Amino acid sequence: MDPINSIANWLEGLLTGWGLAAWLVNLILTGLGIVVLSTVALIVAIVCVWVERKVVARFQDRLGPNRLGPFGLVQPFADILKLLLKEDITPTGVDKVPYNISPIIALATVLILWGVIPLTPTVLGSDINVGILFIVAMGAISTLGIIMAGWACNNKYALLGAFRMVAQMVSYEVPMVISLMIPVILASSMGIHQIVESQSVWYIFVVPLAALIFLISSQAELGRGPFDLAEAESEIVAGFHIEYSGMKFGMFYAGELLHAFTVGALFASLFLGGWSGPFVEQVPMLGVVYLFAKALFIYWVIMWIKYSLPRLRIDHMLSFNWKFLTPLALALLMVVALMHKLLANTDPWVYVLSMLVANIVVGWIALSLARRQAIIERKKFDENRALARPAESTAAAPTS
Amino acid sequence: MTAVQIIFLLVAAATLGAGLLVVTAHNLIHAALWLVVSLFGIAVLYVLLNAGFLAVAQVVIYIGAIAILVIFAIMLTRKVAADSGPQINSNWGWGAALAVALFGALFWIFQGWPGINTALQPLSDQDTVVQLGQALLAPDQYLLVFEVASVLLLAALIGSIMIARVRKDS
Numbered sequence: 200m201d202p203i204n205s206i207a208n209w210l211e212g213l214l215t216g217w218g219l220a221a222w223l224v225n226l227i228l229t230g231l232g233i234v235v236l237s238t239v240a241l242i243v244a245i246v247c248v249w250v251e252r253k254v255v256a257r258f259q260d261r262l263g264p265n266r267l268g269p270f271g272l273v274q275p276f277a278d279i280l281k282l283l284l285k286e287d288i289t290p291t292g293v294d295k296v297p298y299n300i301s302p303i304i305a306l307a308t309v310l311i312l313w314g315v316i317p318l319t320p321t322v323l324g325s326d327i328n329v330g331i332l333f334i335v336a337m338g339a340i341s342t343l344g345i346i347m348a349g350w351a352c353n354n355k356y357a358l359l360g361a362f363r364m365v366a367q368m369v370s371y372e373v374p375m376v377i378s379l380m381i382p383v384i385l386a387s388s389m390g391i392h393q394i395v396e397s398q399s400v401w402y403i404f405v406v407p408l409a410a411l412i413f414l415i416s417s418q419a420e421l422g423r424g425p426f427d428l429a430e431a432e433s434e435i436v437a438g439f440h441i442e443y444s445g446m447k448f449g450m451f452y453a454g455e456l457l458h459a460f461t462v463g464a465l466f467a468s469l470f471l472g473g474w475s476g477p478f479v480e481q482v483p484m485l486g487v488v489y490l491f492a493k494a495l496f497i498y499w500v501i502m503w504i505k506y507s508l509p510r511l512r513i514d515h516m517l518s519f520n521w522k523f524l525t526p527l528a529l530a531l532l533m534v535v536a537l538m539h540k541l542l543a544n545t546d547p548w549v550y551v552l553s554m555l556v557a558n559i560v561v562g563w564i565a566l567s568l569a570r571r572q573a574i575i576e577r578k579k580f581d582e583n584r585a586l587a588r589p590a591e592s593t594a595a596a597p598t599s
Numbered sequence: 600m601t602a603v604q605i606i607f608l609l610v611a612a613a614t615l616g617a618g619l620l621v622v623t624a625h626n627l628i629h630a631a632l633w634l635v636v637s638l639f640g641i642a643v644l645y646v647l648l649n650a651g652f653l654a655v656a657q658v659v660i661y662i663g664a665i666a667i668l669v670i671f672a673i674m675l676t677r678k679v680a681a682d683s684g685p686q687i688n689s690n691w692g693w694g695a696a697l698a699v700a701l702f703g704a705l706f707w708i709f710q711g712w713p714g715i716n717t718a719l720q721p722l723s724d725q726d727t728v729v730q731l732g733q734a735l736l737a738p739d740q741y742l743l744v745f746e747v748a749s750v751l752l753l754a755a756l757i758g759s760i761m762i763a764r765v766r767k768d769s
Binding site for chain 1: 602628629632635651652655656658659662663664666667670671674726727728
């Protein structure tokens, strides 16, 4: 028995002892669960501020926050105080209701994802049977929040940023949904709890390519580099949240950081076995530790990609999605579905190994096709290149 | 009245109210946002009917795709900031009459249908998503309908690509 369920059972007994109706007890316990879970998630968001600033500092060969408290651990609280004390400016000409609702949507759609992520074998918010689709639906609502923010601000840069962000999110949703279908096929369930439970072998070893596609498209969904065109500082200042100040900006910021960590938790649940680890059967609360460790690792990978790669151009970003990632995800989905049926009755080791080999083969074919296409396009580009002094340049230019 | 009935009445009222605001809002973007509220209300109604898959699909398709597309279409075709024309044109009487007639006809049909007053059978313990998937792909159930819908969507996809395609010779 784990402490959370013990407390819940004790509270249930206490409230029933007071003579409350069963539905009221249920309502109070559910409400308490929601409050506790969102508080934990928001505390994680505060920690994420510190982690993000420290890690980006190390990637850029700096120290990061190091003045307040040990290792600068108190710095995020100072940041939050600053955001809270800032004047809350509402620019003229904004559309009041969408302007004020969109920061709430941005944070709420991330927080609500924690409702379907199983924290331990016994502690989970809600084991709905369409968990995977629920995640996609919340992503759809967050797209709406961004477009509302961009439009309500009455600012050209905000609207441009929102357009870019929405084009990116709507496009990258396609390979993400397809790659999410692959764990669903393997576990034959759309509930995340069942997917975690059926991972006797972590799915990253069974379908590494699907995990990679999910990671790339999540990175785009997060709007993190190299897909951070929505906040290209040199072109459109800060994108859709340019007009927000104080805690409203803080909600966008917390939402973004928490979303990255949440994607880490989702990746961990879908491909890294979620809460599973040694001794988790005896001490269920260890599951939280394992889940958070795996989620933090994926969060670190996301930051690693973000701070290592330069920003993509918008046409490159879109054609990478539609001409490479989506066909690859579709092909992989068909191969995995077929293999899963063909190998249904074989030894687990044969199953895992052939899946792994199939993934590597599909990835290798896709990469070699992309390389061939790149050679053709580069040749076309070289022929049409506008040169200032064609005669001299052809002689001087290296023949690469 | 049970809790579910109270929730149903509140959600249905919100859905209808938002639907009314879609046609009466001065600003087209506001109309589109009210449409989102209305569509979300329908998703909640699906949840009340224990149809989780339909509810989530409603949010993904109608809010995530269609509402976004509508908002994009408005932003790309109209002068959004200075857009406050009249909400009705000369055909509003016909529209209202048609709506009332449709509502009356549906009301009359459902009054005559015996299923309206019988209590629903509780769903079996089996996973409803599994049942739905098997029903959609079973040859003796809805496979043909499912495939026809898929082919229709594929035709729409190819058609839009053909319209948007830049021909090499031009």
